[in-house]
Amino acid sequence: MDLTRFSTISIIGLGYIGLPTAAMFASRKIKVIGVDVNQDTVDTINRGEIHIVEPDLDMVVHAAVSQGYLRATATPEPAEAFLIAVPTPFKGEHHEPDLRFIEAACRSIAPVLQPGNLVILESTSPVGATEAMADWLAQARPDLTFPQKAGELSDIRIAHCPERVLPGKVMQELISNDRVIGGMTPRCSALAAQLYSVFVTGECVTASSPRVAEMAKLTENSFRDVNIAFANELSIICDRLGINVWELIQLANRHPRVNVLQPGAGVGGHCIACDPWFIVSSAPEEARLIRTAREVNDAKPHWVLDKIRSETGRIVESSPGRSAADLTIACYGIAFKPDIDDLRDSPALEIVQSLTQSHPGSVLVVEPNIEALPESLNGARLVSMLDAAEADLHVLLVDHRYFRALKPNTSAMIIDTRGIWTR
Numbered sequence: 001m002d003l004t005r006f007s008t009i010s011i012i013g014l015g016y017i018g019l020p021t022a023a024m025f026a027s028r029k030i031k032v033i034g035v036d037v038n039q040d041t042v043d044t045i046n047r048g049e050i051h052i053v054e055p056d057l058d059m060v061v062h063a064a065v066s067q068g069y070l071r072a073t074a075t076p077e078p079a080e081a082f083l084i085a086v087p088t089p090f091k092g093e094h095h096e097p098d099l100r101f102i103e104a105a106c107r108s109i110a111p112v113l114q115p116g117n118l119v120i121l122e123s124t125s126p127v128g129a130t131e132a133m134a135d136w137l138a139q140a141r142p143d144l145t146f147p148q149k150a151g152e153l154s155d156i157r158i159a160h161c162p163e164r165v166l167p168g169k170v171m172q173e174l175i176s177n178d179r180v181i182g183g184m185t186p187r188c189s190a191l192a193a194q195l196y197s198v199f200v201t202g203e204c205v206t207a208s209s210p211r212v213a214e215m216a217k218l219t220e221n222s223f224r225d226v227n228i229a230f231a232n233e234l235s236i237i238c239d240r241l242g243i244n245v246w247e248l249i250q251l252a253n254r255h256p257r258v259n260v261l262q263p264g265a266g267v268g269g270h271c272i273a274c275d276p277w278f279i280v281s282s283a284p285e286e287a288r289l290i291r292t293a294r295e296v297n298d299a300k301p302h303w304v305l306d307k308i309r310s311e312t313g314r315i316v317e318s319s320p321g322r323s324a325a326d327l328t329i330a331c332y333g334i335a336f337k338p339d340i341d342d343l344r345d346s347p348a349l350e351i352v353q354s355l356t357q358s359h360p361g362s363v364l365v366v367e368p369n370i371e372a373l374p375e376s377l378n379g380a381r382l383v384s385m386l387d388a389a390e391a392d393l394h395v396l397l398v399d400h401r402y403f404r405a406l407k408p409n410t411s412a413m414i415i416d417t418r419g420i421w422t423r
Contacts, residue, residue: 006195007031010079012105014041014072016270016342017122017163018085019050020057020170024199026064033079034072035108045072053341053369056171076109081118081195084109084133085163087270088123095277097126103136110140115155118191121210122163124217124271126278130160130210134184147184159183159192160210162217167269167340178202182213221275222290227261228272229293232300235263239307246419265397265417266300266347268336273297273345301347304397304417305354311393311413312359325360330391330408332366333398334377341369348397349376356380364388368402396421 007030011022014036026032036042044051048065050058064070076082086101102123109119119137121130131148137156138146144155160182165173179196181204183189193204207213231249238245249260267273276294280287312327336346343349355363356379363380365373366388373382385406388394394408399418407421408414416422 006080006198008033008079008081009195010035010076010082010109012076012082012084012109013086013101013123014045015085015087016052016054016167016170017165018083019045019052019061020054020165020174021083021085021122021163022070023057023060023064024171024174026069027060028198029069030198031068032064032070033077034070035074035076036072037074039074042072042074045070054170055168060171076112078112078114080116081120082109082113083120083122085122088125088129088274089270090274090277090281094281096281097129097278099125099129099132102129102133106133106136107140110137113137113141113144113156115144117155118157118159118188118195120158120192120195121160124162124221124275124278125160125214127211127214127218127282129214130158130182130184134158147188152185152187154185157183157185157188157191158210159188160213161192161196162213164217164220167337167342175199176202179204180207180213180216181205182207182210184210215279218275218279221272222279222293225267225272225276225297226289226293228264228267229296231261231263232266233296234260236300236303244423246423262419263417264300264347264399265304265351267297268344268346268348269342270344273336301350301354304347304351304395304415307415308351308355308393308395309358311415315392315413323360327359327393328362328364328391329355329359329393329395330364330366330383330388331355331380332385332388332394332396332403333400334365334367334373335369335398335400338398338400339369343370343374349374351395351397352377352380364391366403368400 009025010033011018012035014034022032022034041051048062050061084105086105089098091098121133134146134148146156147154147158164177181189181192189206196204235245252258252260276290280291331352334349353376364383365380366385392412394414396416399420404420
């Protein structure tokens, strides 16, 4: 099999996955052209700076830009390989997959494709998305051949290789984690594996088809979602029965074959909160457990809000002359997971947004990983932990390291959704 070395790679989408991936290839002295529709993102990267928070990413990007191996642009340019790492949200009440960003990325790179190019879909996608991508490219470039029709003799190689990294450890896990690669033909898979072997020390495992690779990523996150749903449902049951769920889980986990996860305010982030719905949309009648787990986790923020409203009601009842408008609620953490600045699909953010709309008093936010609140939290104030000390109710939503080290010096009521202050 004739495999070539890649000298120029294009990454479409310079977000939480695209930019670290671009930086990783560039750090191996490969020319990388990053493409993003946001001009501010393009300008920031070309200054050698970053627009997201991820440990060690700033240093790698700065070095790659300074040495001329990484450059950002808003318009795709010719390359030997194209990696598409754009968002894949869902739409509507039934959580149907929305592939418009993938389609737009295909349309944008189609004019610059050349025979021998490799196109990899990295975006987490519903089953069949890679095949849809190949069809969009074929429609845009009828002068080229693609694997769905020409097989191994195609001009363009197509594969799916989903990211499998943890925010906050992306730069480490991009290197060390195994990669699942599903090419549309064996040659497509081999070429994609060769590309990733530039920096991946984990194993590049070949799936029998793109569909298997797509389903593998969805399965990983759905498995986690189901286990988190068990913990979240358990916390609600324990609250009803007057049992400390943190003590209960600690005791249950002493069994050698039991590992109950820790409950929280819900499940956030673009992956676990979205990926199970892709499976449900593909097989709605069969995916009963996966759907139920998603519904349990989606409902947890509403349960937390009910707890907050119940406690504010108790405070008002026990304080003659005071109303809810006199009460200050301090919320700790709005990121979707600890020690990052990513607010995507964050249940904590959802809770605080609802409070700003429904609570007549002051809402304070303590979030050490951001410098300004999003517009959706109009009316809330970003404050330090010290400034939040006088609040009437303290609600821990995210267990940042900062909060694990410090506890509010207060006798006021605490609602601890992560069990780090009350465990």
